Amino acid sequence: MITKQREQxxxxxxxxxxxxxxxxxxxxxxxxxxxxxxxxxECQLCKAAGRYHKAENVHHMKEVKTHPHLSLTLSNLQCLCIKCHNEVHDRLESTRAPKFMNEERW
Incomplete structure (x- = not known):
């Protein structure tokens, strides 16, 4: 069990x-x-959509920066795959600049 002092x-x-x-x-x-x-x-968002993907990340549903008192609360955590975690945080690949493609396409 974590002490109040360590939690603070x-x-x-x-x-x-x-x-x-x-x-x-x-x-x-x-x-x-x-x-x-x-x-x-298991990724909980994939599971809710009827798919399976291994969870690599544990996501704070209420973000730690705005709700630090919930940072160590199990019920505030959700296991997600990398793709879903990036989507939740709006870090989609489509917002990145496209890679240069050579003009010559063979």
Whole structure:
């Protein structure tokens, strides 16, 4: 079990924009594994759409920057595949500049 003092320390990392310290903490790593086990290592958005994809990411439904007090709450976590996680955060490939293509297409 996490102490109040340690929990406050982790929240302070988030508030000070030191997210990597939070995400590398043993408390986050343990909670992340619990979420993956709970969701059977399946992407929950793919599953809801009737598809299967392995979950590689654990997503905070209420973002850590706006809700740091929920950063270590299991019910605020959702396991997602990389594609779905990027979509949730609006990091779609279609918004990236297209790669240069040679004018000569054979």
């Amino acid at each position: 320390e982790l929240i302070t990392f988030i508030l000070n924009d030191e997210l990597m310290k939070f995400y590398k903490s043993k408390e986050w790593m343990q909670l992340r594994l619990k979420a993956l086990k709970r969701d059977n290592h």
